[in-house]
Amino acid sequence: MTSTPLAELTTIVIAGIRNAGKSSLMNNLFKKNVAIVSDIPGTTTDPVTRKIELGKLGMCAVTDTAGLDDTGVLGDLRVQKSKERLIAADLLLFASPVNLAPLPQEQAFLGWLKARKIPWIGVATFSDQLPHPDKTGFFPGNLFISQDNFNPESALKLVERMEQLHQKINREITPVEGLVKEQDLVLLVTPIDLSAPAGRLILPQVETIRDLLDRDCAALIVKERELSYFYKALTIRPSLVITDSQAFHKVAADLPEDQALTSFSLLFARKKGDPAYFIKSLKALKNFPETGRVLVMEACSHHCQAEDLGRVKIPRLFRQMVGSRVEFVHSRQAPEHPKEWDLIIHCGGCMLTQKAMEARLAVFRENRVPVLNYGLFLAWAHGLLPRALEPFFGLADLYTRSG
Numbered sequence: 001m002t003s004t005p006l007a008e009l010t011t012i013v014i015a016g017i018r019n020a021g022k023s024s025l026m027n028n029l030f031k032k033n034v035a036i037v038s039d040i041p042g043t044t045t046d047p048v049t050r051k052i053e054l055g056k057l058g059m060c061a062v063t064d065t066a067g068l069d070d071t072g073v074l075g076d077l078r079v080q081k082s083k084e085r086l087i088a089a090d091l092l093l094f095a096s097p098v099n100l101a102p103l104p105q106e107q108a109f110l111g112w113l114k115a116r117k118i119p120w121i122g123v124a125t126f127s128d129q130l131p132h133p134d135k136t137g138f139f140p141g142n143l144f145i146s147q148d149n150f151n152p153e154s155a156l157k158l159v160e161r162m163e164q165l166h167q168k169i170n171r172e173i174t175p176v177e178g179l180v181k182e183q184d185l186v187l188l189v190t191p192i193d194l195s196a197p198a199g200r201l202i203l204p205q206v207e208t209i210r211d212l213l214d215r216d217c218a219a220l221i222v223k224e225r226e227l228s229y230f231y232k233a234l235t236i237r238p239s240l241v242i243t244d245s246q247a248f249h250k251v252a253a254d255l256p257e258d259q260a261l262t263s264f265s266l267l268f269a270r271k272k273g274d275p276a277y278f279i280k281s282l283k284a285l286k287n288f289p290e291t292g293r294v295l296v297m298e299a300c301s302h303h304c305q306a307e308d309l310g311r312v313k314i315p316r317l318f319r320q321m322v323g324s325r326v327e328f329v330h331s332r333q334a335p336e337h338p339k340e341w342d343l344i345i346h347c348g349g350c351m352l353t354q355k356a357m358e359a360r361l362a363v364f365r366e367n368r369v370p371v372l373n374y375g376l377f378l379a380w381a382h383g384l385l386p387r388a389l390e391p392f393f394g395l396a397d398l399y400t401r402s403g
């Protein structure tokens, strides 16, 4: 349980104004004190996340957040932190005290919820108190449940309601979900060069190995230089070879053409992103504006080496293959004006949840800005499409049809 990546758990986030009873609700769900409760507004400052098994929802990560009506400079920062968690949620619990008239921040939050596709439940807290007349009809239809936080039994009904929504919850898939079966041998190729972190493997590799073990498969891990030797020595044919995108070219050359091959980055394009949109975006590489602008986006401050993929290798390949006068900008922030960009090339997003990545992508899709991820761009640049998409159902076909 402790080793399941947080992104693969069902992410439940409790939101609401200060003193709405969010932390009390969290404690009732956990049947113990995991969050501090007090009548001082703003008691919870930073998001608090704990893991719990919740029936049909399986293993969940539940997060208690700071109040949406927090004020002042610090308050604004807290609200910002809460919002980052809300964007990444699979299921939202909107706690609102029945005994108080709705605040403007609650009205605004309700509007935000209605505009999004994530499942949510209105939790009418303080149901032991007299309801405020203006609260009547605040939560639409039967999208809410009454909650008396002083009665722990109340939380059981909430869990039942949450379980009813389990089919609507879009859980993030694991790296090799649907790609392997038990007793498969999977060969992983991980170059250990200057850009590799010292003394460890990177997160996509670690998560993939763990997923393979969970699925009763065997994982053989080699550097690209030893691949040919070990591949020839194998008596069992690997059902799949997964390589670091940067070694794509050499790995493909060392393997028979009918060996199923893909990259960690493409596994993560499927796990975190919208591979169909990425594939359709490849069209943008044809007739790319001569002085077009490309935004290279990364999701975290990973250790950056001189030959960094996003800053050096991808721009260099792009200028060689697409256009020598194309401008590149590197950023970790979503752009204020997405339409100013002719193309986004995003990192694998291994540190983001699928929901957080989806929130980024939705803005680009709405603005019709094409998006690729590093792995897909590299596979394209090294002439490995559609081969590297073949292990994924329907994606190689989509590539061929998209022309």
Ligand SMILES: Nc1nc2c(ncn2[C@@H]2O[C@H](COP(=O)(O)OP(=O)(O)OP(=O)(O)O)[C@@H](O)[C@H]2O)c(=O)[nH]1
Pocket: 016, 017, 018, 019, 020, 021, 022, 023, 024, 025, 036, 037, 038, 039, 040, 041, 042, 043, 044, 045, 065, 066, 067, 125, 126, 127, 128, 129, 147, 148, 149, 150
């Ligand atoms: N009567 C009643 N009091 C409640 C209920 N839920 C919470 N309280 C009380 O309301 C106060 C605030 O509860 P918290 O759970 O700390 O509220 P919160 O939303 O986490 O507040 P912040 O962390 O400040 O944002 C505490 O004194 C709780 O005991 C409820 O259902 N009924």
Ligand code: SF4
Pocket: 298, 299, 300, 301, 302, 347, 348, 349, 350, 351, 352
């Ligand atoms: S989130 Fe992006 S930048 Fe950060 S380690 Fe993962 S792939 Fe690299």
Ligand SMILES: [Mg+2]
Pocket: 022, 023, 024, 035, 036, 037, 043, 044, 064, 065
């Ligand atoms: Mg609290």
